[in-house]
Amino acid sequence: MNSKNSALILIGYQNDYFATDGILHDVIEESSRATGVLANTVELLTRVSSSEMLIVSTPIIFTPEYDELVEPVGILKMIKEVGAFNSGTKGSDTIPELTQFGSRILEVPGKRGLNAFSNTELDPLLKDRDIEYVVLAGVVTSICIDSTGRSAFELGYKVFVLSDCTSGRTVVEQDFFCDNIFPLYAEVLDHRQLLSRLGIVANGRSK
Numbered sequence: 001m002n003s004k005n006s007a008l009i010l011i012g013y014q015n016d017y018f019a020t021d022g023i024l025h026d027v028i029e030e031s032s033r034a035t036g037v038l039a040n041t042v043e044l045l046t047r048v049s050s051s052e053m054l055i056v057s058t059p060i061i062f063t064p065e066y067d068e069l070v071e072p073v074g075i076l077k078m079i080k081e082v083g084a085f086n087s088g089t090k091g092s093d094t095i096p097e098l099t100q101f102g103s104r105i106l107e108v109p110g111k112r113g114l115n116a117f118s119n120t121e122l123d124p125l126l127k128d129r130d131i132e133y134v135v136l137a138g139v140v141t142s143i144c145i146d147s148t149g150r151s152a153f154e155l156g157y158k159v160f161v162l163s164d165c166t167s168g169r170t171v172v173e174q175d176f177f178c179d180n181i182f183p184l185y186a187e188v189l190d191h192r193q194l195l196s197r198l199g200i201v202a203n204g205r206s207k
Contacts, residue, residue, distance in 0.1 A: 001158075003051035003198050007131045009152075010057040010105065011116055011138030011145060013041070013098050016084045016091035023084040023091055028139050031174045032167035040164045041137055042097050044191040047200055049104045054129050057107045058116040060085050060144075061092045068112045075143055076113060114147035123155055135160045135194060136186075141168035141177050149186050159186035162194060 016022040018038065032038065048055065062068055064087060066080045079085060085092045098105060110120035117123050126134070134157040136145050145166050152159045161182045168174035182188045189197070 001133050001197055003048065003053040003200065005131060006133040006135060006198065007054040007056060007126055007129070008044070008048065008135045008137060009116060009122075009148065010041070010055070010098065011136065011148060012060065012140065013057065013095050013138055014059055014085065014091065015093050015095055017139055018095045018097075019090070023082050024079075027169055028167045031141070031169060031171050032139070034171045035164050035167055035174060037137075037139075037165055037167045038095075038097055040162075040191050044137070044162075044165060044195070045098070045101055045105075047195055048198070049101055051198070051200055053198070054126075054131060055101075055105045056122065056125070057094060057098065057105050058111045058120060058122060058148075059092065059094060059107065059109070060111045060113075061087050061109070062112065063087055075140075114144050115151050116144065116148040117151045117155065126157070131157070133158045133160065135162060137162045137165035137191075139167045141166045141174050142181075146177065146181060149182065153185040160194065161186050161188050162191050163188050164190040 016024050017028055062085055069076055069080050072080055108120050108122050108125060112119050134152040136149055138145060149159050149161060163178045168177060178188050
């Protein structure tokens with residue numbers, strides 16, 4: 001594993017989750033505060049931004065009438081009912097903590113559900129860049145992170161989930177998935193362990 005054959009996939013770093021006035025902020029508030037997900041993600045991005053690592057954001061955004069969702073159930077039904085991630089709204093925008101990195105983060109549009117590979121060009125992009133290792137960060141642990149991780153595994157990638165850069169709906173859920181679910185198909189580590197694995201030192205450059 002090295003920075004050139006690895007990709008960091010950022011999922012759900014949008015205002016409706018992370019802004020204090022976000023429509024779904026309460027969903028992740030407890031767990032995200034406990035893991036320090038934002039501070040850890042920013043530290044990670046600061047360190048890897050000068051490396052060769054591919055950094056991808058996969059926001060979920062819907063048209064004003066949610067035409068993409070036909071008889072949705074579960075969390076997608078709730079998203080439609082509360083009006084979250086609506087195109088053109090502040091809630092659908094990427095959080096400022098990520099936009100500060102500008103074009104260093106490549107945005108892959110098209111995500112309309114739980115899996116960042118579905119309805120997007122994520123897999124072709126990774127294959128075009130000869131990516132072997134996929135590292136997941138973001139929200140929600142039990143939903144989009146798990147769904148994307150399983151898909152990445154089935155597509156042949158080696159999967160890593162960052163325990164301190166992901167957030168569930170509760171601390172109990174976060175710990176349960178990191179301890180019992182993710183290890184079934186991925187390696188769980190924190191962002192400092194990832195940096196060590198990549199050989200990235202304090203200034204962000206590889207050894």
